[in-house]
Amino acid sequence: MNRMAKVSVVAVACAASLALASCGSSNPGSTGSGAAAPTTGGAATSSGEQVTMELWHNGTGEKGPAVFEKAVSDFEAAHSNVKINITIVQNEDFDGKLQTAMAGGTTPDIFLQRGGGKLNDQVKADQVMDITSLIDPQVKSEIGGNWALETLDSKIYAVPMSLQPEGFWYSGNLFKDAGVDAKSITDMTSLSAAVDKLKASSKSAISLGGKDAWPAAHWFYQFALRQCSKDVIQGLVGAQNFDDPCWLAALQSLADFAKTEPFNSGFLTTAAQQGAGSSAGMVANYQAAMELMGAWEVGVIGGLTPDKKNLPDLGFFPFPKVDGGKGDQAAMMAGADAYSCSIKAPKECADFLNFLGAKAQQEGFSEAFSQIPANSTASGKVTDPALKAAADALAKSPYTVLWIDSALGQDTGNAVNAAVVALLAGSADPAAALAQMQKAF
Amino acid sequence: MSETSSAATAAPEVELDWSIESEGGSVVLPPSAYVRPRRNHVRRNLEIIILAGPAILLFLMFVIAPVIVALYYSFYKWKGFGPTNADNFVGLDNYKWTLTNPEFWGAVGHNGIIMVLSLVMQGPLAILVALLLNQKMRGRSLIRVLIFVPYVISEAIVGIGMFLMLQDEGALNKLLGLHVGWLSNPKVAMWTLMFILTWKYLGFAIILMLAGLQGIPEELSEAAAVDGATFWQIQWHIMLPLLKPTIKVWGFLSIIGAMQLFDLVYVIWGQYIATTAGVSTMAWFMAANGRLSGQLGRGSAIAIIVFILSLVVAMIYQRWVLNRDTEGALTEKEED
Structure with missing residues (x-):
């Protein structure tokens, strides 16, 4: 999901003619020119032939571009016939740009994959390569159960790079000052008690980036994870409705909690990740004690502290239990950052994905982005104590659910997020918000 | 003709x-x-x-x-990639979705409010300032430049600056010791937007009015002064009527601007909360529910509807206001 802040776009055009052939070839899409020559960079390229590929990633900031450049140059060194051009696209701009590229028949060969409904849309539009049979057996076994997030109809479409379980990221110092013990927060009552103590210490208890909607919606997802049974929440995409009463219960739980005014004032117009005034920035600068967020938070906060280093006192605890909920109270919600190949990419693309999935690269990425690697053999590089706590909680989770907006796809997902914002803004009650969400299907 | x-x-x-x-x-x-x-x-x-x-x-x-x-x-459920074919042909569904969506009509209403308030707030103020600035006085060029500066600044920069200053914990509240949700409170947000718009576009209106005033021959006001007319009488009976064509052109530009308003709203309120804050506009609605929702077919339908609405408004203004007496400003009216 969303991660980086600064805009830093390096525009790389399709330079070599081979690249033109591979990224500008004919696509039976609606706007396609139809008559364009078939690609020479297609799956039939032999290993000796020169191949140029385009790579789009969202790793902005200082460490992101460097780790990708290193990965690419290492790969090129091992494959003398391959040249990879890197394009960095700012996270919030990524989906729109990719969509435009796909519409124009210029899909990059290798691109960031968010999974869920978005992957489903791309597969339906014949844009993503099925890499099931191309995955290196060792990588396959090392990534193990984490393939599930990139699998549709038993076919694998992407290699996951990092796992991003969600929970509360808090400042140990502010908790200590307010006399709150993070370990004591196990249910909603203890969370509310902690919020009261933190508010008394004149800092914001919980920061929330309502302007971007998805951070607000994640509160609803977490309440739904607790309120809804495993079958209901995992079956949501298939069911395509919010008929089960647990969804309303989740919205009600959120509305009840919001009534206690736990969020920073002005949370509706607070951005998630941009600048010191954002919800992540507030935690990074000790203006708010905690935030509910995915595991990318460690890196995001690290980029917003005054010295651009990870917050030394950052801690993690999972979302508390909700009384009477039908879901497993230890279940986690998580996403994954993954990389896919375009359906028109040469076969070297799958080699590159295997390369990314292997231990060495997973370690490098884990270090650079402060993330939990998808490849379990690389988990030794997770040193941040908060991140370790998140990884432990994920390991104990009986099942994992993908973000509801990612799972449902952009359109329905956005509508669900907007309904949650309306609920938190007080312009819709839980029933009205549910109706608004239901209408999105 | x-x-x-x-x-x-x-x-x-x-x-x-x-x-x-x-x-x-x-x-x-x-x-x-x-x-x-x-x-x-x-x-x-x-x-x-x-x-x-x-x-x-x-x-x-x-x-x-x-x-x-x-x-x-607009006739397809099209996500921005993949083919358009019989499978995703939806006929007029996108239009139905838009026209039955209360949020869309909310946005249309906001455009209407912005349109009227822009005319009411900026018009008289701009004319007044232009009449004053048309006089020979010290520091006139400096004042003109200062008034025009906000118009020159990019909307994105104005948006980001205002967003930072007007947040609940922002500079304005801190400075005034207030706790007003300038951006988040639906009762306040529209006025905040109007204030920003007025601040930003007043300079443009004033420059336009000044240009109009300078086209009016000095002899007219001099003659009136000789006949004993006071300053305000000259402004009211001579300058204003002769400025009418300029005012009408400005009105037209202002209305078009209000209909198309997007960037300030998008930069300040983002993709999601403009509706909740009560400042959504048609163009914002199109972006939020079209491209940003990955529904480009629906976005296209909204664009077509907005296009038609804007065209109708523009044509009405053109026909009933602009066309009637654009000539006859400095010459005598021939027909009307």
Whole structure:
């Protein structure tokens, strides 16, 4: 999901003619020119032939571009016939740009994959390569159960790079000052008690980036994870409705909690990740004690502290239990950052994905982005104590659910997020918000 | 069609004939009676093609073609990639979705409010300041420059700056010791937006009015002054009526601007909360529910609806307000 802040776009055009052939070839899409020559960079390229590929990633900031450049140059060194051009696209701009590229028949060969409904849309539009049979057996076994997030109809479409379980990221110092013990927060009552103590210490208890909607919606997802049974929440995409009463219960739980005014004032117009005034920035600068967020938070906060280093006192605890909920109270919600190949990419693309999935690269990425690697053999590089706590909680989770907006796809997902914002803004009650969400299907 | 405009179209023809007579009628190439009109004709067509061709081509490519393409996509449930075919053809569903969506009509209403408030708030203020600035006084050019500065600043920069200052924990609240949700409170947010718009676009209105005032001959006010008219009488009875055409053109631009308002709203309120804050506009609604939701077919339908609505408003204004007496400002009215 969303991660980086600064805009830093390096525009790389399709330079070599081979690249033109591979990224500008004919696509039976609606706007396609139809008559364009078939690609020479297609799956039939032999290993000796020169191949140029385009790579789009969202790793902005200082460490992101460097780790990708290193990965690419290492790969090129091992494959003398391959040249990879890197394009960095700012996270919030990524989906729109990719969509435009796909519409124009210029899909990059290798691109960031968010999974869920978005992957489903791309597969339906014949844009993503099925890499099931191309995955290196060792990588396959090392990534193990984490393939599930990139699998549709038993076919694998992407290699996951990092796992991003969600929970509360808090400042140990502010908790200590307010006399709150993070370990004591196990249910909603203890969370509310902690919020009261933190508010008394004149800092914001919980920061929330309502302007971007998805951070607000994640509160609803977490309440739904607790309120809804495993079958209901995992079956949501298939069911395509919010008929089960647990969804309303989740919205009600959120509305009840919001009534206690736990969020920073002005949370509706607070951005998630941009600048010191954002919800992540507030935690990074000790203006708010905690935030509910995915595991990318460690890196995001690290980029917003005054010295651009990870917050030394950052801690993690999972979302508390909700009384009477039908879901497993230890279940986690998580996403994954993954990389896919375009359906028109040469076969070297799958080699590159295997390369990314292997231990060495997973370690490098884990270090650079402060993330939990998808490849379990690389988990030794997770040193941040908060991140370790998140990884432990994920390991104990009986099942994992993908973000509801990612799972449902952009359109329905956005509508669900907007309904949650309306609920938190007080312009819709839980029933009205549910109706608004239901209408999105 | 009015006389002036028909005369204007006729004018080049006359000039063209003259030039050809005078040059081509020489000894060098004695033109036959048949050839000359045809040559004139060819040459005229060539001139039209050369002069107007590129503009027409650009207009067709970047205005007309996108409208047609948008119309096509508006009948599909199209996500921005993949084919359009019988499977995702949805007929008028996208239009139905938009026209039955209360949020869309909310946005239309907001555009209406912005349109009216812009005229009411900026118009009188701009005229007043322009009348004053039209006088000879010290520091006039400096004041003019200062007033025009906000208009020159990019909307994105204004948006980000205002967003930072007007947040609940922002500079303004801190400075005033207040706790007002300038951006988040739906009762306040529209006025915040109007304040920003007025601040930003007042300079443009003033410059336009000043230009209009400077086109009014000084003799008129001097004569009135000689006849004993006071300063305000001169402004009210002479300057204002003569400024009417300028005011009307400004009104037209302001209305179009209000109908198209997008960037400030998008930068300050983002993709999601403009509706909740009560400042969503039609263009914002299109972006939020079209491209940003990955529903480009639906976005196209919204674009077509907005296009038609804007066209109707523009045409009404053109027909009933702008056209009536754009002439007759400095000359006497002939018909009306």
